[in-house]
Amino acid sequence: MSAASHGQQAYYFVPAPSRHPVMAAIGLFFMILGGGQWINGHDWGAYSLFFGLAWLAFVLQQWFRQAIGESERGLYSDRIDASFRWSMSWFIFSEVMFFGAFFGALYWTRMHAVPSLGDLDNALLWPDFKAFWPSVVAGATASPAGTVEPFTTMGPWPLPTINTALLLTSGVTLTIAHHALLASHRGKAIAWMWLTVLLGATFLCVQGYEYAHAYSELNLKLSSGIYGSTFFMLTGFHGFHVFVGMLMLLFITVRLMKGHFTAERHFGFEGAAWYWHFVDVVWLGLYVVVYWL
Structure with a gap:
Protein backbone atom coordinates (compact mmCIF):
# COMPACT_ATOMS: atom_id res chain seq x y z
CA MET A 1 0.00 0.00 0.00
CA SER A 77 3.61 15.61 -1.80
CA ASP A 78 5.98 18.56 -1.77
CA ARG A 79 7.88 16.87 -4.60
CA ILE A 80 4.73 16.97 -6.73
CA ASP A 81 4.26 20.63 -5.84
CA ALA A 82 7.81 21.38 -6.99
CA SER A 83 7.18 19.40 -10.18
CA PHE A 84 4.06 21.47 -10.93
CA ARG A 85 5.97 24.70 -10.34
CA TRP A 86 8.76 23.70 -12.70
CA SER A 87 6.24 22.53 -15.30
CA MET A 88 4.32 25.82 -15.19
CA SER A 89 7.59 27.78 -15.33
CA TRP A 90 8.73 25.95 -18.45
CA PHE A 91 5.29 26.34 -20.02
CA ILE A 92 5.37 30.11 -19.50
CA PHE A 93 8.93 30.16 -20.86
CA SER A 94 7.67 28.44 -24.02
CA GLU A 95 4.99 31.13 -24.29
CA VAL A 96 7.68 33.78 -23.97
CA MET A 97 9.46 32.19 -26.93
CA PHE A 98 6.16 32.01 -28.81
CA PHE A 99 5.52 35.74 -28.52
CA GLY A 100 9.22 36.46 -28.92
CA ALA A 101 9.04 34.98 -32.41
CA PHE A 102 6.13 37.24 -33.34
CA PHE A 103 7.75 40.34 -31.87
CA GLY A 104 10.88 39.35 -33.78
CA ALA A 105 8.89 39.13 -37.02
CA LEU A 106 7.52 42.63 -36.44
CA TYR A 107 10.99 43.98 -35.63
CA TRP A 108 12.57 42.37 -38.71
CA THR A 109 9.83 43.68 -40.97
CA ARG A 110 10.09 47.25 -39.73
CA MET A 111 13.85 47.51 -39.40
CA HIS A 112 15.10 45.30 -42.25
CA ALA A 113 12.54 43.93 -44.73
CA VAL A 114 10.70 47.16 -45.56
CA PRO A 115 13.84 49.36 -45.78
CA SER A 116 15.63 46.81 -47.97
CA LEU A 117 12.71 46.71 -50.42
CA GLY A 118 13.03 50.46 -50.87
CA ASP A 119 16.80 50.67 -51.37
CA LEU A 120 18.64 51.10 -54.67
CA ASP A 121 19.06 47.35 -55.20
CA ASN A 122 15.30 46.94 -55.52
CA ALA A 123 14.53 50.21 -57.31
CA LEU A 124 14.18 48.50 -60.70
CA LEU A 125 11.86 45.80 -59.33
CA TRP A 126 9.73 48.15 -57.21
CA PRO A 127 10.23 51.68 -58.56
CA ASP A 128 7.09 53.02 -56.86
CA PHE A 129 7.56 51.29 -53.52
CA LYS A 130 7.47 53.54 -50.45
CA ALA A 131 9.79 52.18 -47.77
CA PHE A 132 8.14 53.42 -44.58
CA TRP A 133 6.17 52.03 -41.66
CA PRO A 134 3.31 51.56 -41.34
CA SER A 135 2.70 50.66 -44.95
CA VAL A 136 0.13 53.36 -45.61
CA VAL A 137 0.37 57.07 -46.38
CA ALA A 138 -2.11 59.70 -47.55
CA GLY A 139 -4.84 57.09 -47.92
CA ALA A 140 -2.78 54.81 -50.14
CA THR A 141 -0.82 51.66 -49.36
CA ALA A 142 2.81 51.03 -50.14
CA SER A 143 1.80 48.27 -52.54
CA PRO A 144 2.85 49.38 -56.05
CA ALA A 145 0.92 46.55 -57.67
CA GLY A 146 -2.27 47.63 -55.92
CA THR A 147 -2.76 44.28 -54.21
CA VAL A 148 -3.43 45.86 -50.81
CA GLU A 149 -6.50 48.05 -50.39
CA PRO A 150 -6.08 51.43 -48.68
CA PHE A 151 -6.53 51.23 -44.91
CA THR A 152 -6.07 53.27 -41.76
CA THR A 153 -3.76 52.18 -38.97
CA MET A 154 -5.00 51.52 -35.44
CA GLY A 155 -3.91 54.12 -32.89
CA PRO A 156 -3.71 53.80 -29.09
CA TRP A 157 -6.83 55.89 -28.39
CA PRO A 158 -9.23 55.06 -26.96
CA LEU A 159 -9.82 51.29 -27.10
CA PRO A 160 -6.25 49.95 -26.67
CA THR A 161 -5.68 52.34 -23.76
CA ILE A 162 -8.94 51.23 -22.14
CA ASN A 163 -7.87 47.61 -22.51
CA THR A 164 -4.48 48.43 -20.98
CA ALA A 165 -6.22 49.91 -17.95
CA LEU A 166 -8.48 46.85 -17.71
CA LEU A 167 -5.59 44.37 -17.75
CA LEU A 168 -3.44 46.35 -15.32
CA THR A 169 -6.41 46.64 -12.97
CA SER A 170 -7.04 42.89 -13.24
CA GLY A 171 -3.45 42.24 -12.18
CA VAL A 172 -4.04 44.34 -9.06
CA THR A 173 -7.34 42.63 -8.18
CA LEU A 174 -5.73 39.21 -8.67
CA THR A 175 -2.89 40.14 -6.32
CA ILE A 176 -5.41 41.32 -3.71
CA ALA A 177 -7.25 38.01 -4.02
CA HIS A 178 -3.98 36.12 -3.55
CA HIS A 179 -3.13 38.03 -0.39
CA ALA A 180 -6.65 37.42 0.90
CA LEU A 181 -6.19 33.69 0.39
CA LEU A 182 -2.84 33.81 2.17
CA ALA A 183 -4.65 35.46 5.08
CA SER A 184 -7.38 32.74 4.97
CA HIS A 185 -10.05 35.28 4.00
CA ARG A 186 -11.81 33.02 1.51
CA GLY A 187 -14.85 35.23 0.95
CA LYS A 188 -12.71 38.24 0.15
CA ALA A 189 -10.53 36.17 -2.19
CA ILE A 190 -13.60 34.91 -4.05
CA ALA A 191 -15.01 38.42 -4.48
CA TRP A 192 -11.76 39.80 -5.89
CA MET A 193 -11.37 36.77 -8.15
CA TRP A 194 -14.81 37.33 -9.65
CA LEU A 195 -13.86 40.94 -10.30
CA THR A 196 -10.67 39.75 -12.03
CA VAL A 197 -12.65 37.38 -14.25
CA LEU A 198 -15.08 40.19 -15.10
CA LEU A 199 -12.21 42.48 -16.09
CA GLY A 200 -10.78 39.76 -18.35
CA ALA A 201 -14.14 39.22 -20.02
CA THR A 202 -14.55 42.98 -20.52
CA PHE A 203 -11.11 43.12 -22.17
CA LEU A 204 -12.23 40.49 -24.70
CA CYS A 205 -15.45 42.38 -25.43
CA VAL A 206 -13.54 45.62 -26.03
CA GLN A 207 -11.08 43.82 -28.30
CA GLY A 208 -13.95 42.30 -30.26
CA TYR A 209 -15.41 45.78 -30.74
CA GLU A 210 -11.95 47.03 -31.77
CA TYR A 211 -11.72 44.34 -34.46
CA ALA A 212 -15.19 45.17 -35.75
CA HIS A 213 -14.21 48.84 -35.90
CA ALA A 214 -10.98 47.98 -37.72
CA TYR A 215 -12.77 45.93 -40.38
CA SER A 216 -15.81 48.13 -40.95
CA GLU A 217 -14.44 51.67 -40.52
CA LEU A 218 -10.67 51.47 -41.01
CA ASN A 219 -10.67 48.73 -43.68
CA LEU A 220 -7.85 47.17 -41.63
CA LYS A 221 -7.85 43.43 -42.25
CA LEU A 222 -5.55 40.46 -42.01
CA SER A 223 -4.87 40.98 -45.72
CA SER A 224 -3.78 44.63 -45.24
CA GLY A 225 -0.16 43.96 -46.06
CA ILE A 226 2.49 43.19 -43.49
CA TYR A 227 1.00 45.76 -41.10
CA GLY A 228 -2.38 44.03 -41.04
CA SER A 229 -0.92 40.53 -40.71
CA THR A 230 1.41 41.44 -37.84
CA PHE A 231 -1.28 43.51 -36.11
CA PHE A 232 -3.86 40.74 -36.06
CA MET A 233 -1.29 38.02 -35.45
CA LEU A 234 0.06 39.66 -32.30
CA THR A 235 -3.18 41.05 -30.87
CA GLY A 236 -5.24 38.02 -31.91
CA PHE A 237 -2.96 35.46 -30.31
CA HIS A 238 -2.76 37.62 -27.20
CA GLY A 239 -6.55 37.78 -27.09
CA PHE A 240 -6.65 33.99 -27.26
CA HIS A 241 -4.26 33.82 -24.31
CA VAL A 242 -6.46 36.24 -22.39
CA PHE A 243 -9.41 33.93 -23.06
CA VAL A 244 -7.48 30.89 -21.81
CA GLY A 245 -6.26 32.79 -18.75
CA MET A 246 -9.78 34.00 -17.99
CA LEU A 247 -11.03 30.40 -18.09
CA MET A 248 -8.24 29.35 -15.74
CA LEU A 249 -9.17 32.10 -13.28
CA LEU A 250 -12.86 31.21 -13.59
CA PHE A 251 -12.23 27.57 -12.70
CA ILE A 252 -9.95 28.58 -9.82
CA THR A 253 -12.73 30.86 -8.52
CA VAL A 254 -15.25 28.02 -8.67
CA ARG A 255 -12.80 25.78 -6.81
CA LEU A 256 -12.38 28.46 -4.14
CA MET A 257 -16.16 28.53 -3.71
CA LYS A 258 -16.09 24.75 -3.23
CA GLY A 259 -13.56 25.05 -0.42
CA HIS A 260 -10.47 24.07 -2.37
CA PHE A 261 -7.02 25.54 -1.60
CA THR A 262 -5.59 26.64 1.71
CA ALA A 263 -3.23 29.41 2.72
CA GLU A 264 -0.41 26.86 2.79
CA ARG A 265 -1.14 24.83 -0.37
CA HIS A 266 -2.68 26.55 -3.37
CA PHE A 267 -0.41 26.15 -6.36
CA GLY A 268 -3.39 25.83 -8.71
CA PHE A 269 -4.19 29.42 -7.78
CA GLU A 270 -0.58 30.52 -8.11
CA GLY A 271 -0.10 28.86 -11.48
CA ALA A 272 -3.12 30.65 -12.92
CA ALA A 273 -1.88 33.92 -11.41
CA TRP A 274 1.56 33.46 -12.97
CA TYR A 275 -0.05 32.95 -16.36
CA TRP A 276 -2.29 36.00 -15.98
CA HIS A 277 0.58 38.27 -15.00
CA PHE A 278 2.51 36.98 -18.01
CA VAL A 279 -0.43 37.92 -20.24
CA ASP A 280 -0.42 41.40 -18.67
CA VAL A 281 3.28 41.90 -19.39
CA VAL A 282 2.91 40.77 -23.02
CA TRP A 283 0.08 43.24 -23.51
CA LEU A 284 2.23 46.12 -22.26
CA GLY A 285 4.77 45.22 -24.93
CA LEU A 286 2.04 45.06 -27.56
CA TYR A 287 0.57 48.36 -26.44
CA VAL A 288 3.89 50.15 -26.92
CA VAL A 289 5.21 48.39 -30.03
CA VAL A 290 2.00 47.86 -32.02
CA TYR A 291 -0.13 50.87 -31.12
CA TRP A 292 2.38 53.62 -30.28
CA LEU A 293 5.53 53.03 -32.37
Whole structure:
Protein backbone atom coordinates (compact mmCIF):
# COMPACT_ATOMS: atom_id res chain seq x y z
CA MET A 1 0.00 0.00 0.00
CA SER A 2 1.16 3.55 -0.63
CA ALA A 3 2.25 5.86 2.12
CA ALA A 4 -0.74 8.06 1.37
CA SER A 5 -3.10 5.28 2.48
CA HIS A 6 -1.55 5.44 5.96
CA GLY A 7 -2.23 9.17 6.24
CA GLN A 8 1.14 10.24 4.87
CA GLN A 9 1.91 11.69 1.48
CA ALA A 10 4.02 9.53 -0.77
CA TYR A 11 7.45 10.89 -1.67
CA TYR A 12 6.35 10.94 -5.30
CA PHE A 13 2.85 10.11 -6.45
CA VAL A 14 2.67 7.62 -9.33
CA PRO A 15 -0.76 7.69 -11.00
CA ALA A 16 -2.47 4.53 -12.21
CA PRO A 17 -2.59 3.74 -15.95
CA SER A 18 -4.90 6.24 -17.61
CA ARG A 19 -6.97 6.39 -20.78
CA HIS A 20 -6.81 10.18 -20.92
CA PRO A 21 -3.66 10.61 -23.07
CA VAL A 22 -4.83 8.36 -25.89
CA MET A 23 -8.35 9.83 -25.72
CA ALA A 24 -6.90 13.34 -25.99
CA ALA A 25 -4.79 12.22 -28.97
CA ILE A 26 -7.95 11.01 -30.72
CA GLY A 27 -9.53 14.43 -30.28
CA LEU A 28 -6.41 16.15 -31.62
CA PHE A 29 -6.42 13.81 -34.62
CA PHE A 30 -9.94 14.82 -35.63
CA MET A 31 -9.12 18.50 -35.05
CA ILE A 32 -6.05 18.42 -37.30
CA LEU A 33 -7.79 16.28 -39.93
CA GLY A 34 -10.85 18.52 -39.99
CA GLY A 35 -8.87 21.76 -40.00
CA GLY A 36 -6.71 20.62 -42.90
CA GLN A 37 -9.68 19.45 -44.95
CA TRP A 38 -11.76 22.54 -44.20
CA ILE A 39 -8.94 24.85 -45.33
CA ASN A 40 -8.72 22.86 -48.58
CA GLY A 41 -12.38 23.37 -49.38
CA HIS A 42 -13.99 20.22 -47.95
CA ASP A 43 -17.02 21.27 -45.94
CA TRP A 44 -17.06 18.06 -43.89
CA GLY A 45 -13.77 19.19 -42.38
CA ALA A 46 -15.66 21.70 -40.23
CA TYR A 47 -17.68 18.91 -38.61
CA SER A 48 -14.51 16.94 -37.92
CA LEU A 49 -12.79 19.99 -36.44
CA PHE A 50 -15.62 20.85 -34.05
CA PHE A 51 -16.12 17.20 -33.14
CA GLY A 52 -12.44 17.01 -32.22
CA LEU A 53 -12.71 20.20 -30.16
CA ALA A 54 -15.75 18.90 -28.25
CA TRP A 55 -14.07 15.50 -27.73
CA LEU A 56 -10.87 17.12 -26.43
CA ALA A 57 -12.78 19.47 -24.11
CA PHE A 58 -14.66 16.50 -22.63
CA VAL A 59 -11.45 14.51 -22.11
CA LEU A 60 -9.63 17.45 -20.53
CA GLN A 61 -12.55 18.05 -18.20
CA GLN A 62 -12.32 14.46 -16.96
CA TRP A 63 -8.53 14.59 -16.77
CA PHE A 64 -8.47 17.82 -14.77
CA ARG A 65 -11.26 16.60 -12.49
CA GLN A 66 -9.21 13.50 -11.69
CA ALA A 67 -6.10 15.57 -10.95
CA ILE A 68 -8.10 17.91 -8.71
CA GLY A 69 -9.53 14.92 -6.84
CA GLU A 70 -6.05 13.49 -6.29
CA SER A 71 -4.87 16.84 -4.96
CA GLU A 72 -7.83 17.27 -2.62
CA ARG A 73 -7.32 13.74 -1.22
CA GLY A 74 -3.80 14.72 -0.19
CA LEU A 75 -1.98 12.42 -2.59
CA TYR A 76 0.43 15.08 -3.79
CA SER A 77 3.61 15.61 -1.80
CA ASP A 78 5.98 18.56 -1.77
CA ARG A 79 7.88 16.87 -4.60
CA ILE A 80 4.73 16.97 -6.73
CA ASP A 81 4.26 20.63 -5.84
CA ALA A 82 7.81 21.38 -6.99
CA SER A 83 7.18 19.40 -10.18
CA PHE A 84 4.06 21.47 -10.93
CA ARG A 85 5.97 24.70 -10.34
CA TRP A 86 8.76 23.70 -12.70
CA SER A 87 6.24 22.53 -15.30
CA MET A 88 4.32 25.82 -15.19
CA SER A 89 7.59 27.78 -15.33
CA TRP A 90 8.73 25.95 -18.45
CA PHE A 91 5.29 26.34 -20.02
CA ILE A 92 5.37 30.11 -19.50
CA PHE A 93 8.93 30.16 -20.86
CA SER A 94 7.67 28.44 -24.02
CA GLU A 95 4.99 31.13 -24.29
CA VAL A 96 7.68 33.78 -23.97
CA MET A 97 9.46 32.19 -26.93
CA PHE A 98 6.16 32.01 -28.81
CA PHE A 99 5.52 35.74 -28.52
CA GLY A 100 9.22 36.46 -28.92
CA ALA A 101 9.04 34.98 -32.41
CA PHE A 102 6.13 37.24 -33.34
CA PHE A 103 7.75 40.34 -31.87
CA GLY A 104 10.88 39.35 -33.78
CA ALA A 105 8.89 39.13 -37.02
CA LEU A 106 7.52 42.63 -36.44
CA TYR A 107 10.99 43.98 -35.63
CA TRP A 108 12.57 42.37 -38.71
CA THR A 109 9.83 43.68 -40.97
CA ARG A 110 10.09 47.25 -39.73
CA MET A 111 13.85 47.51 -39.40
CA HIS A 112 15.10 45.30 -42.25
CA ALA A 113 12.54 43.93 -44.73
CA VAL A 114 10.70 47.16 -45.56
CA PRO A 115 13.84 49.36 -45.78
CA SER A 116 15.63 46.81 -47.97
CA LEU A 117 12.71 46.71 -50.42
CA GLY A 118 13.03 50.46 -50.87
CA ASP A 119 16.80 50.67 -51.37
CA LEU A 120 18.64 51.10 -54.67
CA ASP A 121 19.06 47.35 -55.20
CA ASN A 122 15.30 46.94 -55.52
CA ALA A 123 14.53 50.21 -57.31
CA LEU A 124 14.18 48.50 -60.70
CA LEU A 125 11.86 45.80 -59.33
CA TRP A 126 9.73 48.15 -57.21
CA PRO A 127 10.23 51.68 -58.56
CA ASP A 128 7.09 53.02 -56.86
CA PHE A 129 7.56 51.29 -53.52
CA LYS A 130 7.47 53.54 -50.45
CA ALA A 131 9.79 52.18 -47.77
CA PHE A 132 8.14 53.42 -44.58
CA TRP A 133 6.17 52.03 -41.66
CA PRO A 134 3.31 51.56 -41.34
CA SER A 135 2.70 50.66 -44.95
CA VAL A 136 0.13 53.36 -45.61
CA VAL A 137 0.37 57.07 -46.38
CA ALA A 138 -2.11 59.70 -47.55
CA GLY A 139 -4.84 57.09 -47.92
CA ALA A 140 -2.78 54.81 -50.14
CA THR A 141 -0.82 51.66 -49.36
CA ALA A 142 2.81 51.03 -50.14
CA SER A 143 1.80 48.27 -52.54
CA PRO A 144 2.85 49.38 -56.05
CA ALA A 145 0.92 46.55 -57.67
CA GLY A 146 -2.27 47.63 -55.92
CA THR A 147 -2.76 44.28 -54.21
CA VAL A 148 -3.43 45.86 -50.81
CA GLU A 149 -6.50 48.05 -50.39
CA PRO A 150 -6.08 51.43 -48.68
CA PHE A 151 -6.53 51.23 -44.91
CA THR A 152 -6.07 53.27 -41.76
CA THR A 153 -3.76 52.18 -38.97
CA MET A 154 -5.00 51.52 -35.44
CA GLY A 155 -3.91 54.12 -32.89
CA PRO A 156 -3.71 53.80 -29.09
CA TRP A 157 -6.83 55.89 -28.39
CA PRO A 158 -9.23 55.06 -26.96
CA LEU A 159 -9.82 51.29 -27.10
CA PRO A 160 -6.25 49.95 -26.67
CA THR A 161 -5.68 52.34 -23.76
CA ILE A 162 -8.94 51.23 -22.14
CA ASN A 163 -7.87 47.61 -22.51
CA THR A 164 -4.48 48.43 -20.98
CA ALA A 165 -6.22 49.91 -17.95
CA LEU A 166 -8.48 46.85 -17.71
CA LEU A 167 -5.59 44.37 -17.75
CA LEU A 168 -3.44 46.35 -15.32
CA THR A 169 -6.41 46.64 -12.97
CA SER A 170 -7.04 42.89 -13.24
CA GLY A 171 -3.45 42.24 -12.18
CA VAL A 172 -4.04 44.34 -9.06
CA THR A 173 -7.34 42.63 -8.18
CA LEU A 174 -5.73 39.21 -8.67
CA THR A 175 -2.89 40.14 -6.32
CA ILE A 176 -5.41 41.32 -3.71
CA ALA A 177 -7.25 38.01 -4.02
CA HIS A 178 -3.98 36.12 -3.55
CA HIS A 179 -3.13 38.03 -0.39
CA ALA A 180 -6.65 37.42 0.90
CA LEU A 181 -6.19 33.69 0.39
CA LEU A 182 -2.84 33.81 2.17
CA ALA A 183 -4.65 35.46 5.08
CA SER A 184 -7.38 32.74 4.97
CA HIS A 185 -10.05 35.28 4.00
CA ARG A 186 -11.81 33.02 1.51
CA GLY A 187 -14.85 35.23 0.95
CA LYS A 188 -12.71 38.24 0.15
CA ALA A 189 -10.53 36.17 -2.19
CA ILE A 190 -13.60 34.91 -4.05
CA ALA A 191 -15.01 38.42 -4.48
CA TRP A 192 -11.76 39.80 -5.89
CA MET A 193 -11.37 36.77 -8.15
CA TRP A 194 -14.81 37.33 -9.65
CA LEU A 195 -13.86 40.94 -10.30
CA THR A 196 -10.67 39.75 -12.03
CA VAL A 197 -12.65 37.38 -14.25
CA LEU A 198 -15.08 40.19 -15.10
CA LEU A 199 -12.21 42.48 -16.09
CA GLY A 200 -10.78 39.76 -18.35
CA ALA A 201 -14.14 39.22 -20.02
CA THR A 202 -14.55 42.98 -20.52
CA PHE A 203 -11.11 43.12 -22.17
CA LEU A 204 -12.23 40.49 -24.70
CA CYS A 205 -15.45 42.38 -25.43
CA VAL A 206 -13.54 45.62 -26.03
CA GLN A 207 -11.08 43.82 -28.30
CA GLY A 208 -13.95 42.30 -30.26
CA TYR A 209 -15.41 45.78 -30.74
CA GLU A 210 -11.95 47.03 -31.77
CA TYR A 211 -11.72 44.34 -34.46
CA ALA A 212 -15.19 45.17 -35.75
CA HIS A 213 -14.21 48.84 -35.90
CA ALA A 214 -10.98 47.98 -37.72
CA TYR A 215 -12.77 45.93 -40.38
CA SER A 216 -15.81 48.13 -40.95
CA GLU A 217 -14.44 51.67 -40.52
CA LEU A 218 -10.67 51.47 -41.01
CA ASN A 219 -10.67 48.73 -43.68
CA LEU A 220 -7.85 47.17 -41.63
CA LYS A 221 -7.85 43.43 -42.25
CA LEU A 222 -5.55 40.46 -42.01
CA SER A 223 -4.87 40.98 -45.72
CA SER A 224 -3.78 44.63 -45.24
CA GLY A 225 -0.16 43.96 -46.06
CA ILE A 226 2.49 43.19 -43.49
CA TYR A 227 1.00 45.76 -41.10
CA GLY A 228 -2.38 44.03 -41.04
CA SER A 229 -0.92 40.53 -40.71
CA THR A 230 1.41 41.44 -37.84
CA PHE A 231 -1.28 43.51 -36.11
CA PHE A 232 -3.86 40.74 -36.06
CA MET A 233 -1.29 38.02 -35.45
CA LEU A 234 0.06 39.66 -32.30
CA THR A 235 -3.18 41.05 -30.87
CA GLY A 236 -5.24 38.02 -31.91
CA PHE A 237 -2.96 35.46 -30.31
CA HIS A 238 -2.76 37.62 -27.20
CA GLY A 239 -6.55 37.78 -27.09
CA PHE A 240 -6.65 33.99 -27.26
CA HIS A 241 -4.26 33.82 -24.31
CA VAL A 242 -6.46 36.24 -22.39
CA PHE A 243 -9.41 33.93 -23.06
CA VAL A 244 -7.48 30.89 -21.81
CA GLY A 245 -6.26 32.79 -18.75
CA MET A 246 -9.78 34.00 -17.99
CA LEU A 247 -11.03 30.40 -18.09
CA MET A 248 -8.24 29.35 -15.74
CA LEU A 249 -9.17 32.10 -13.28
CA LEU A 250 -12.86 31.21 -13.59
CA PHE A 251 -12.23 27.57 -12.70
CA ILE A 252 -9.95 28.58 -9.82
CA THR A 253 -12.73 30.86 -8.52
CA VAL A 254 -15.25 28.02 -8.67
CA ARG A 255 -12.80 25.78 -6.81
CA LEU A 256 -12.38 28.46 -4.14
CA MET A 257 -16.16 28.53 -3.71
CA LYS A 258 -16.09 24.75 -3.23
CA GLY A 259 -13.56 25.05 -0.42
CA HIS A 260 -10.47 24.07 -2.37
CA PHE A 261 -7.02 25.54 -1.60
CA THR A 262 -5.59 26.64 1.71
CA ALA A 263 -3.23 29.41 2.72
CA GLU A 264 -0.41 26.86 2.79
CA ARG A 265 -1.14 24.83 -0.37
CA HIS A 266 -2.68 26.55 -3.37
CA PHE A 267 -0.41 26.15 -6.36
CA GLY A 268 -3.39 25.83 -8.71
CA PHE A 269 -4.19 29.42 -7.78
CA GLU A 270 -0.58 30.52 -8.11
CA GLY A 271 -0.10 28.86 -11.48
CA ALA A 272 -3.12 30.65 -12.92
CA ALA A 273 -1.88 33.92 -11.41
CA TRP A 274 1.56 33.46 -12.97
CA TYR A 275 -0.05 32.95 -16.36
CA TRP A 276 -2.29 36.00 -15.98
CA HIS A 277 0.58 38.27 -15.00
CA PHE A 278 2.51 36.98 -18.01
CA VAL A 279 -0.43 37.92 -20.24
CA ASP A 280 -0.42 41.40 -18.67
CA VAL A 281 3.28 41.90 -19.39
CA VAL A 282 2.91 40.77 -23.02
CA TRP A 283 0.08 43.24 -23.51
CA LEU A 284 2.23 46.12 -22.26
CA GLY A 285 4.77 45.22 -24.93
CA LEU A 286 2.04 45.06 -27.56
CA TYR A 287 0.57 48.36 -26.44
CA VAL A 288 3.89 50.15 -26.92
CA VAL A 289 5.21 48.39 -30.03
CA VAL A 290 2.00 47.86 -32.02
CA TYR A 291 -0.13 50.87 -31.12
CA TRP A 292 2.38 53.62 -30.28
CA LEU A 293 5.53 53.03 -32.37
